Amino acid sequence: MSVKFTSDHEWVSVDGDIATIGITDYAQGQLGELVFVELPEVGAELEQGGDAAVIESVKAASEIYAAVSGEVTEVNSELEDAPTTVNTDPMGDGWIFKVRLSEASQLNELMDEAAYKAHVAELD
Numbered sequence: 001m002s003v004k005f006t007s008d009h010e011w012v013s014v015d016g017d018i019a020t021i022g023i024t025d026y027a028q029g030q031l032g033e034l035v036f037v038e039l040p041e042v043g044a045e046l047e048q049g050g051d052a053a054v055i056e057s058v059k060a061a062s063e064i065y066a067a068v069s070g071e072v073t074e075v076n077s078e079l080e081d082a083p084t085t086v087n088t089d090p091m092g093d094g095w096i097f098k099v100r101l102s103e104a105s106q107l108n109e110l111m112d113e114a115a116y117k118a119h120v121a122e123l124d
Helices: 025-031 104-109 113-123
Strands: 003-005 010-015 018-023 034-038 051-057 061-065 070-075 097-101
Touching: 003 113, 010 104, 018 025, 097 104
Parallel strands: none
Antiparallel strands: 003 010, 010 018, 018 097, 034 051, 051 061, 070 097
């Protein structure tokens, strides 16, 4: 299962036609301790690049964008009571939502791990 990345620091892991989306370790580190996660509604139709969720930290609130277009099939409701799970395990238990891909070809527009690491290195 390959993982793809956006320039806005979201990650996408695909299994069949379901994409799991969260934020990267870099993003959670920049935000600091999370205090709230506003999840999208199950059944919502998301467009690639559109607003999908909101995360709030002790520093700021930040939009989470849809890395790919599709219908929200599941949200990580555990984050409502434990938003810091995103800080401790951003690419595991800290996933934010899942979508059924409507345009799998959009994955080709995203970065692989090496390209994302190079992108982050340019930011530091």
